[in-house]
Amino acid sequence: MTCSGPAAQSRVSGAEMRFASSLALTTLLFAACRCQDDTTPAEPALEWLLDPAVAIDDVHAKTTLGRTVFNNRVERRVAFRNAGSGSAQLLLQGGVEGLTAELEHQRVGPGEQSSVKVTFAPEAGGAQLRDYEATFTVNSLDLTVNAVGVSQACDLPAELSFGAVRIGESRRESLSLHNTTASAVEANWASPRPASLSSVFILRHRERTVEIAPEASAAIELDFAPADVQEYLAAIDVRLSEDCPLQAVRLSGRGVLDYLTWTPSPLDCGHVEVGASARRTLTFFNASAQSITLSNLVPTSTEFVISQSELTVGAASSASLEVDCQPQSLGLREARLQFSSSLSTQPTGSVELRAIGGGPDIDVRPVPVNFGRVAFQSGDGGISSRRVRISNVGNVGIGSLHVEQPTLASSSSAWVVGPLENYDSDAGIAAVAAEYAWFDVRFRPAAPGVDSATIRLMTNDGDEPVVEIPITAFAVEAGQCELSVEPAQLDFGVVRPGGRASLPLVLTNTSTDGTECFLSSIDTSDPHFHLVGGRREQEILASGQSLNLTIQFEAPNTVTPTVSAELSFHVSASNSPRSVNLRGAVFDSCLTVQPNPARWPDTPIACSSSQSVVLYNLCEFPVSYTGASVLTDGGWQVASVDAGIQIGAGATLAVPLLFSPTTISPYAGDLRVNYFDGSPGSRSQIVALVGAGVAGTPITERLFAPVEKKGDYIYCGSISELDDDESSRSLREFYFGIVDAGVDFHLIRVLEYWEYYSFQEGMLGFVYPPPLGSAIPAVDGGPPMIFTRDTDGGWPLLRQTMISPVGIGDPRQCLESVRRALRVHDQGLNAGFRRPNTPLNVLINSYGDDQSSTVRPPPWFGTMAPISYYKSELLAGMDNNLSLLRISAGGTSDTMSACPENPRHREMVDWTGGALLDFCTSNQSGLYDAFLANSLSLQRRFTLRAEPSMSAPIEVRVDGGTVSWTWVSQGRYIELTQPPPPGAPVDITYTPACSP
Numbered sequence: 001m002t003c004s005g006p007a008a009q010s011r012v013s014g015a016e017m018r019f020a021s022s023l024a025l026t027t028l029l030f031a032a033c034r035c036q037d038d039t040t041p042a043e044p045a046l047e048w049l050l051d052p053a054v055a056i057d058d059v060h061a062k063t064t065l066g067r068t069v070f071n072n073r074v075e076r077r078v079a080f081r082n083a084g085s086g087s088a089q090l091l092l093q094g095g096v097e098g099l100t101a102e103l104e105h106q107r108v109g110p111g112e113q114s115s116v117k118v119t120f121a122p123e124a125g126g127a128q129l130r131d132y133e134a135t136f137t138v139n140s141l142d143l144t145v146n147a148v149g150v151s152q153a154c155d156l157p158a159e160l161s162f163g164a165v166r167i168g169e170s171r172r173e174s175l176s177l178h179n180t181t182a183s184a185v186e187a188n189w190a191s192p193r194p195a196s197l198s199s200v201f202i203l204r205h206r207e208r209t210v211e212i213a214p215e216a217s218a219a220i221e222l223d224f225a226p227a228d229v230q231e232y233l234a235a236i237d238v239r240l241s242e243d244c245p246l247q248a249v250r251l252s253g254r255g256v257l258d259y260l261t262w263t264p265s266p267l268d269c270g271h272v273e274v275g276a277s278a279r280r281t282l283t284f285f286n287a288s289a290q291s292i293t294l295s296n297l298v299p300t301s302t303e304f305v306i307s308q309s310e311l312t313v314g315a316a317s318s319a320s321l322e323v324d325c326q327p328q329s330l331g332l333r334e335a336r337l338q339f340s341s342s343l344s345t346q347p348t349g350s351v352e353l354r355a356i357g358g359g360p361d362i363d364v365r366p367v368p369v370n371f372g373r374v375a376f377q378s379g380d381g382g383i384s385s386r387r388v389r390i391s392n393v394g395n396v397g398i399g400s401l402h403v404e405q406p407t408l409a410s411s412s413s414a415w416v417v418g419p420l421e422n423y424d425s426d427a428g429i430a431a432v433a434a435e436y437a438w439f440d441v442r443f444r445p446a447a448p449g450v451d452s453a454t455i456r457l458m459t460n461d462g463d464e465p466v467v468e469i470p471i472t473a474f475a476v477e478a479g480q481c482e483l484s485v486e487p488a489q490l491d492f493g494v495v496r497p498g499g500r501a502s503l504p505l506v507l508t509n510t511s512t513d514g515t516e517c518f519l520s521s522i523d524t525s526d527p528h529f530h531l532v533g534g535r536r537e538q539e540i541l542a543s544g545q546s547l548n549l550t551i552q553f554e555a556p557n558t559v560t561p562t563v564s565a566e567l568s569f570h571v572s573a574s575n576s577p578r579s580v581n582l583r584g585a586v587f588d589s590c591l592t593v594q595p596n597p598a599r600w601p602d603t604p605i606a607c608s609s610s611q612s613v614v615l616y617n618l619c620e621f622p623v624s625y626t627g628a629s630v631l632t633d634g635g636w637q638v639a640s641v642d643a644g645i646q647i648g649a650g651a652t653l654a655v656p657l658l659f660s661p662t663t664i665s666p667y668a669g670d671l672r673v674n675y676f677d678g679s680p681g682s683r684s685q686i687v688a689l690v691g692a693g694v695a696g697t698p699i700t701e702r703l704f705a706p707v708e709k710k711g712d713y714i715y716c717g718s719i720s721e722l723d724d725d726e727s728s729r730s731l732r733e734f735y736f737g738i739v740d741a742g743v744d745f746h747l748i749r750v751l752e753y754w755e756y757y758s759f760q761e762g763m764l765g766f767v768y769p770p771p772l773g774s775a776i777p778a779v780d781g782g783p784p785m786i787f788t789r790d791t792d793g794g795w796p797l798l799r800q801t802m803i804s805p806v807g808i809g810d811p812r813q814c815l816e817s818v819r820r821a822l823r824v825h826d827q828g829l830n831a832g833f834r835r836p837n838t839p840l841n842v843l844i845n846s847y848g849d850d851q852s853s854t855v856r857p858p859p860w861f862g863t864m865a866p867i868s869y870y871k872s873e874l875l876a877g878m879d880n881n882l883s884l885l886r887i888s889a890g891g892t893s894d895t896m897s898a899c900p901e902n903p904r905h906r907e908m909v910d911w912t913g914g915a916l917l918d919f920c921t922s923n924q925s926g927l928y929d930a931f932l933a934n935s936l937s938l939q940r941r942f943t944l945r946a947e948p949s950m951s952a953p954i955e956v957r958v959d960g961g962t963v964s965w966t967w968v969s970q971g972r973y974i975e976l977t978q979p980p981p982p983g984a985p986v987d988i989t990y991t992p993a994c995s996p
Contacts, residue, residue, distance in 0.1 A: 061141070085413045092137070101120050133146065172221060177218045204222060259346065260285070291315055292343050295339065295341075334391045341967070369468050375475070483509045492584050495584055500553065501553045502552045529565045555586040563584045566579045622648050699991075700989050709744065713745060745789060748830065815904065840886075843889075882973065957989075962980065964978075
């Protein structure tokens with residue numbers, strides 16, 4: 001796309017991007033930017049046409065004219081065509097004396113043919129024989145021509161042909177030698193070459209010379225005796241007189257099994273409707289030197305009819321016979337066509353005849369294909385499209401319909417026929433209503449007015465082996481309309497397997513100058529999404545008119561996290577989208593229970609430990625909680641929660657459980673959570689319960705400090721596109737800081753919007769990007785990029801992914817994008833990013849309100865998922881080890897600041913022991929330094945198996961020495977004030993608490 005206008009020229013700072021309304025920005029872009037499709041100028045493309053006398057290699061061609069007697073003249077035409085979309089003015093160059101060329105036409109239009117006429121007229125000179133060669137150029141084509149001029153006195157035939165000879169027989173031919181001079185001459189010759197063919201081309205003379213009187217002739221006799229069925233080529237060298245050069249005369253012949261052959265064999269009419277007739281042509285070939293008469297031609301069945309009983313096939317020629325296949329019943333019909341022959345070696349013959357009664361019957365709709373009024377626009381001409389459907393209305397179970405790829409009967413640059421879709425060339429199309437194939441016809445008018453063409457289909461339908469489909473269109477002058485699409489994307493949210501959901505879509509011609517909008521081929525790209533009412537071939541919207549469509553999502557019968565497709569169309573508008581993204585999610589249940597598994601800290605026997613599992617309703621409709629029960633007596637019991645509670649859309653319900661171990665041993669159990677979501681019967685989910693009973697006496701856990709600095713990083717946000725901007729410089733210093741610190745790191749920037757639009761030249765952007773939560777590719781459309789300290793390209797490559805595209809239609813979804821990065825795409829799009837037992841640092845460089853949700857129905861976003869849900873999901877993504885997770889976010893606690901904190905981000909920061917970073921007003925370099933130090937401090941966290949009693953002594957020793965520490969209860973870990981030496985033992989002595 002190329003754009004002009006204020007929006008295309010503006011530059012927006014990082015801070016302005018963060019505060020700008022995405023919806024307002026979208027409106028600004030489409031109002032201020034006028035885009036036009038880049039168009040390629042119509043260009044000619046010349047190519048040689050196939051010719052058995054011409055050797056062709058791409059744009060190069062070569063031909064040989066053979067020997068021509070001096071002062072005589074021969075001509076040959078070599079054809080070419082213009083396969084391009086533009087006309088070509090022709091320029092011919094090249095030639096030598098005696099070998100010249102001229103053009104048939106001086107100009108060829110698209111699809112037209114022309115030729116080069118080569119003339120060879122050698123003139124007598126001093127030599128008896130002279131070689132000629134010339135190369136001619138026609139624009140981009142070149143043609144090399146070779147020829148030989150020879151005097152009348154030395155003229156010999158270029159070839160002696162024996163024709164076809166049966167294996168075991170021989171044929172004799174003579175090579176005539178003529179003395180045209182007034183003196184006697186002595187001619188001489190050699191044995192045929194190569195010597196390996198001396199038993200095939202047999203010289204009948206012992207002598208190798210002969211004297212020829214003035215104005216007299218002599219002959220060299222040779223026999224041709226083929227040993228195999230093949231073509232034979234040899235040569236004999238002959239000198240007509242001592243004044244003539246030695247010349248090679250080519251010898252050719254063909255070995256055959258029979259002189260009389262026919263094709264096709266068998267003659268198969270294929271499927272023919274019972275009672276109908278299908279005509280096929282049977283061709284006889286006579287390779288002998290005499291005519292052959294075929295008589296008593298009679299089929300052995302009345303279901304095969306011929307119009308003549310006798311046929312003459314000339315010498316070295318062919319003749320054809322028409323056969324009508326008229327099956328009288330269903331199934332395979334067979335017979336033979338018997339005849340007598342005047343050929344002594346083949347006195348009789350028999351041709352196998354076949355047909356199948358019934359079978360495929362092609363049905364093509366629409367016929368004719370009438371485009372009606374379509375838009376012609378100077379520059380690109382506009383594009384319109386129609387779909388042609390092919391089905392089989394023949395007999396069920398008797399053969400499938402097979403169709404070759406459709407072609408245009410004549411060349412035309414305005415019409416393009418697409419390939420067959422929904423078609424298996426091996427299986428064909430069965431005669432059932434549900435099976436059909438289709439192809440699209442595209443029309444780009446070259447000028448206003450009526451244009452027409454014909455599409456040709458080759459089929460195995462016995463009645464219609466060739467189907468011709470007329471196509472026509474009337475192109476009218478049309479301006480560039482303005483089309484709005486609302487909404488820009490359809491997200492159907494969560495749908496149960498096999499369920500359905502429908503959403504509206506409105507296309508409006510917003511032109512104010514009366515320009516019509518021509519739309520065609522409105523359809524979806526995936527069978528799970530379909531346009532209610534079917535594909536729309538053409539709609540013409542007057543100024544201000546709207547087209548209301550309904551798209552239905554038919555969910556697959558299996559759980560599918562993401563089903564996506566497009567609704568696409570052609571439109572006579574330059575600045576509008578030509579597709580709408582369609583998305584849906586298929587889940588068996590939209591009720592999620594977290595955590596699962598639910599893990600309790602080690603609990604002293606005779607004590608109880610309380611913890612809750614939380615039910616999250618992520619659907620857009622309420623779900624009823626109908627109770628919960630422990631399936632095995634593993635030491636747990638469910639606290640009282642009233643059954644029948646409604647969990648609203650986006651709401652939660654906590655179900656508390658009490659764990660009371662009675663023995664010192666591991667415990668495991670299952671919790672069944674029952675609910676009703678409108679599906680038939682009651683539904684449930686199983687949650688695994690894990691815990692252990694321990695003694696209530698002091699214990700010592702020995703842990704070890706990490707040997708090397710290691711960390712994974714997720715960046716959610718953007719920087720300025722300017723290298724000298726403070727945010728860009730600071731992030732660059734942070735990148736080199738972790739490299740210089742020797743950290744073994746993985747780093748990604750995740751996509752944090754549902755969709756993107758980039759309007760600044762040079763910026764990385766996506767109209768419809770990879771999914772939310774996947775790592776941004778290094779280049780548009782490339783694979784997800786995971787940066788390490790060894791990444792080739794380093795900072796410049798990372799900077800490219802950091803430059804901000806603009807999010808469309810919804811606030812930033814950082815929490816949801818991080819959740820998907822860890823829980824949805826970690827084994828697919830982001831495979832290899834997260835490493836076991838590795839600290840994860842998340843930086844959210846955002847000040848806008850967090851609206852994270854698991855699905856986004858129209859118009860922009862759905863109910864926010866609870867912050868507790870993201871805690872549970874991220875904790876599950878970290879293998880339930882909160883000590884390995886730290887989230888930092890932009891913002892300040894000063895409510896009067898230009899960059900206030902986001903409450904949802906702040907809660908995640910406090911939960912993980914992260915930091916609020918005031919990117920808006922503070923020194924950013926210092927903030928990134930602080931973030932680096934903060935991320936490395938994760939090496940100081942050590943998780944305990946049990947909850948320590950705060951009323952009993954707790955002692956922490958590193959390498960035997962006591963150190964200071966802090967207890968973090970929500971993560972059940974000790975955080976040391978100072979980092980321990982790499983690999984140092986960390987001993988923690990404490991007494992497990994009776995209850996947290």
